[in-house]
Amino acid sequence: MDNWKQTAITSLLFPASITTALLRRNEKQPPPGKLVHTERGTFHVIEKGKGPVTVLMDAGLSGQSLHWHRVQEILGSCTHTISFDRKGYGWSSRREYGDGLSTVRDMEAILAALGISSPLVLAGHSYGGLNVRLFASENRERVKGIVFVDAVVEERYLTDGFDSKRKKEWRNSLRMMKFGHYTAYTGLPRLLKMKVGGRYMFPELEKYHSFVGYSPKAYEAVFKELRDSGITAQQVTNSRPLDRSLPLTVIQSGNQSPEWTGYQEGLKALSDDVREIKTTHGHNVHMENPELVAEAILKHLSFT
Incomplete structure (x- = not known):
């Protein structure tokens, strides 16, 4: 039904849709990383550095691999790092689902396709914190530490527990994401400057910003992830608890x-092994202060 509505709106505003398609063609950029083909689809992966431990990074809701760029630049000189675009974002395949456990299976498929069997340190920003927790629960022997970057817990998206204020906030956000998904091919989100992933991009990556920010499949991805966020939250609730000795x-x-x-x-x-770092930064700490986040991740490497 969602795809039917999107098609109907795109056809109804046909002239605008043609103009948007031409703009998208001019904005097209080759991926800065590599496309990894797996049994679960094709994923854009940025891989930097070498070492016996792999740092696997997951972005927040609507975010993608480019948001970890400067953290990876720092870490790549001393360890192996991977950032990736979840399905629908950046240069990865279109998204069919929105729940976190499916994302975990994607992460496992990426690692398998790359032949990576090393121990892992995970980094998750915001909503990505839920995904890395699920991954750690499903892969307890491999995960040696987690860095949460202004992350959330499952209560953020457990819709049954919402008070009236939070319920209204969530519904308004979902309505906005649905609008972006339905009208993406017409260019209306572009006119409203509704860039998926936010308005800021590192200056050295600015050439990619419009391509990834106004991608129709990215609007679809963020809509589906927010729509299914309650399922993800319940999956986290039902998951096996993390080892109490896991460094966080x-x-x-x-x-x-x-x-x-x-x-x-x-x-x-x-966990019983927790390091707390308080900052005065905004929500995107890893973009505002990549050195701090990289240093926090590096400290985990000594634990493995």
């Missing part, structure tokens, strides 16, 4: 709202 680092933004600080407290309660 919880990097916090300057958001001091009771709701957000509660999420950070929830993350710290997941």
Whole structure:
């Protein structure tokens, strides 16, 4: 039904859709990383550095591999790193689903296709924190540490527990993402400057910004992930708890709202071996201060 509605709107606004298609063709950029073909689809992967431990990074809701660029530039001189575009984002295949456990299977497929069997340190930003927790639960023997970058806990998306304010906020966000998905081919989100992944991109990567930010399949991906966020949250709730001895680092933004600080407290309660880093940065700490995040990740390498 969603695809039918998108097709109907695209056809109805046919002149605008043609103009948008021409703009998209002019904006097209080759991937900065490599396309990895797996049994679960094709994924854009940026791989840097070498070493006995692999750092696997997952972006937040609507984010993609380019957001980890400067962190990878720092880490690539001393360890093996991987960032990737979840399905629908960047240069990866179109997304068919929105739940976190499916994303975990994608992550496992990427590692298998690359022939990587090394121990892993995970880094997850915001919504990506849920995905890396699920991955760690499913791959307990391989994961040797996790760095949460202003991440959330499952309560953020457990819709049954929403109060009226949070329910309204979630519904408004979903409505906006649905609008972006339905009208993506017409160029309306572009006119409204609704870039998937946010308005900021590192200056050295700016040439990619419009291509990844106004991609129709990216609007579809963020809509499906938000739509199915309650399923992801329930999957995390039902997952096997992390090992209490697993080293964790919880990097916090300057958001001091009771709701957000509660999420950070929830993350710290997941293990008995936790390092806390408080900052005054905005939500995208890994983009504002990549040196701090890279240093936090490097400390985990000494634990493996």
